[in-house]
Amino acid sequence: MLQHKTFKDVVILGGGTAGWITASLLVKLLGKSIRIQLVESDDIGIVGVGEATIPPILTFNAALGIDEKTFVRETKATIKLGIQFENWRKTGDSYMHAFGSIGKEFPSCNFHHFWLRSQQLNMGYDFWDFSLGYQAAKQHTFAHLDRIEGVNLPGLSYAYHFDAGLYAAFLRKFSESLGVQRIEGKVADVVLDELSGDVKTLILASGQQISGDLFIDCSGLHSLLIDKTLNTGFEDWSHWLPADTALAVPCASVDPITPYTRSIAHAKGWQWRIPLQHRIGNGFVYSSKYCSDEEAKATLLANLDGAPLAEPRKISFRTGRRLKQWHRNVVSIGLSSGFLEPLESTSIHLIQSGVLRLIKFFPNHGISDAERDEYNRQSKVEFEQIRDFIILHYKLNERSDSKYWQDCARMDIPDSLARKIEVFRHSGRVFREQDELFAEIAWQQVMMGQGLLPQDYHPMVDALSKEQLQELLGNLKAIMQVTASRMPPHQDFLSFCLTP
Numbered sequence: 001m002l003q004h005k006t007f008k009d010v011v012i013l014g015g016g017t018a019g020w021i022t023a024s025l026l027v028k029l030l031g032k033s034i035r036i037q038l039v040e041s042d043d044i045g046i047v048g049v050g051e052a053t054i055p056p057i058l059t060f061n062a063a064l065g066i067d068e069k070t071f072v073r074e075t076k077a078t079i080k081l082g083i084q085f086e087n088w089r090k091t092g093d094s095y096m097h098a099f100g101s102i103g104k105e106f107p108s109c110n111f112h113h114f115w116l117r118s119q120q121l122n123m124g125y126d127f128w129d130f131s132l133g134y135q136a137a138k139q140h141t142f143a144h145l146d147r148i149e150g151v152n153l154p155g156l157s158y159a160y161h162f163d164a165g166l167y168a169a170f171l172r173k174f175s176e177s178l179g180v181q182r183i184e185g186k187v188a189d190v191v192l193d194e195l196s197g198d199v200k201t202l203i204l205a206s207g208q209q210i211s212g213d214l215f216i217d218c219s220g221l222h223s224l225l226i227d228k229t230l231n232t233g234f235e236d237w238s239h240w241l242p243a244d245t246a247l248a249v250p251c252a253s254v255d256p257i258t259p260y261t262r263s264i265a266h267a268k269g270w271q272w273r274i275p276l277q278h279r280i281g282n283g284f285v286y287s288s289k290y291c292s293d294e295e296a297k298a299t300l301l302a303n304l305d306g307a308p309l310a311e312p313r314k315i316s317f318r319t320g321r322r323l324k325q326w327h328r329n330v331v332s333i334g335l336s337s338g339f340l341e342p343l344e345s346t347s348i349h350l351i352q353s354g355v356l357r358l359i360k361f362f363p364n365h366g367i368s369d370a371e372r373d374e375y376n377r378q379s380k381v382e383f384e385q386i387r388d389f390i391i392l393h394y395k396l397n398e399r400s401d402s403k404y405w406q407d408c409a410r411m412d413i414p415d416s417l418a419r420k421i422e423v424f425r426h427s428g429r430v431f432r433e434q435d436e437l438f439a440e441i442a443w444q445q446v447m448m449g450q451g452l453l454p455q456d457y458h459p460m461v462d463a464l465s466k467e468q469l470q471e472l473l474g475n476l477k478a479i480m481q482v483t484a485s486r487m488p489p490h491q492d493f494l495s496f497c498l499t500p
């Protein structure tokens with residue numbers, strides 16, 4: 001059914017990362033056609049923990065026209081070249097999901113097939129010898145490098161760690177400068193249109209009324225509009241991802257500031273470590289069915305690099321997604337739309353891609369059910385693909401030190417993921433689904449990092465003799481190591497950003 005109305009007045013509920021990302025991109029791209037009001041409550045505050053990102057954030061910042069130096073200075077950001085997974089396969093084991101490519105791409109045959117052959121020949125190379133991101137992360141170096149000079153190889157891919165509160169403030173300043181109107185207050189009631197069932201007006205505790213055509217629910221885990229008002233259903237994924245609680249605590253910085261996130265598995269959960277300029281963000285993610293809050297707190301506090309700067313803060317969540325992320329005239333973006341634990345730092349990306357999708361679908365003189373359905377279908381696929389990638393880390397663990405990890409290794413997994421694992425196990429092949437966020441190289445790193453070594457490799461590799469393979473790999477390894485070592489220290493980049 002086509003709903004004939006104009007969508008000129010947009011109301012965003014929530015001023016966390018989701019609210020201000022939404023406001024900033026909407027005003028930048030549609031600011032001349034629509035009016036945007038954003039309601040937030042300082043009393044309620046923001047969740048304030050999303051501090052690690054992935055490389056598409058660079059595209060988002062470029063779309064807004066953000067200057068990197070200003071951004072890094074104002075959000076106290078550092079560079080992120082990947083995530084180091086420690087103890088995830090088994091205790092004492094470690095690998096990195098490094099950003100960017102690894103080795104050299106050949107038509108129809110991924111580089112890791114060459115490495116697999118070298119393993120059979122006992123050549124002694126580590127897969128990450130060929131990752132520029134990994135080598136730079138380990139040497140704490142960084143440079144803007146699109147391609148490696150002199151050889152036709154891709155350069156360094158990166159993202160940021162930043163302070164979540166400062167990031168929201170940064171985007172607020174940006175959005176307000178372009179005309180977004182911020183309204184402080186707590187929504188006490190929501191009025192629906194009697195005929196259509198659409199949201200018509202938000203009523204604040206102060207009595208102020210805010211009406212609009214389109215409402216964007218960025219109210220975080222409160223899900224005030226999409227859930228509490230419209231009762232849009234929720235698909236629960238906790239049988240695959242049982243973690244339901246996090247404790248977050250900042251601690252004092254230590255040198256050097258590492259340009260990568262650490263994800264450290266402990267007996268009953270995992271810990272994140274996100275280094276910023278002024279502090280380290282830490283947290284422990286666990287399932288309340290397997291770990292008490294006291295145990296979680298003790299584990300977290302015993303594994304900090306610096307003195308804690310606050311009491312650990314508890315955040316409870318439910319893993320899964322809203323059945324319809326766009327329902328009636330409400331679009332949910334951010335934590336209100338669903339949640340996947342922060343293992344691969346995907347939530348901020350999901351916000352950015354959600355807003356971009358909304359802009360692509362933005363109604364002019366009406367919206368049809370078919371369009372809304374298509375929006376919801378695309379969001380569903382995106383969430384499910386990321387869900388599978390996160391489950392992969394748990395499913396492939398080989399830990400035997402707790403029931404938590406053993407249950408994760410034994411659990412049934414979605415068919416889509418089981419298929420992917422089986423194809424890779426047999427022949428090392430992995431395929432990126434259309435528009436999937438994580439490319440083949442990400443899947444390869446996590447699958448092999450978690451100990452899943454394929455039984456076979458691509459026959460194209462045998463076109464090279466043993467000597468030619470040795471020469472190829474030896475050269476590539478040297479190129480990555482020399483390139484990483486010639487880059488300046490990561491700290492130099494931070495110092496440069498701090499100079500006026």
Ligand SMILES: Cc1cc2nc3c(=O)[nH]c(=O)nc-3n(C[C@H](O)[C@H](O)[C@H](O)COP(=O)(O)OP(=O)(O)OC[C@H]3O[C@@H](n4cnc5c(N)ncnc54)[C@H](O)[C@@H]3O)c2cc1C
Nearest residue numbers: 014015016017018047050052187219220334335342347348
């Ligand atoms: C433990 C944990 C770790 C995470 N780590 C990462 C990470 O490393 N990387 C990543 O990408 N993502 C991460 N995330 C996700 C990330 O934090 C969120 O996606 C991001 O912060 C967006 O949150 P939000 O804006 O949806 O919600 P919030 O920050 O909670 O904002 C909600 C807003 O709604 C307002 N509000 C709510 N109710 C009302 C009301 N009644 N009236 C008025 N205003 C109201 C609040 O005032 C607030 O402004 C993590 C999440 C968790 C839980």
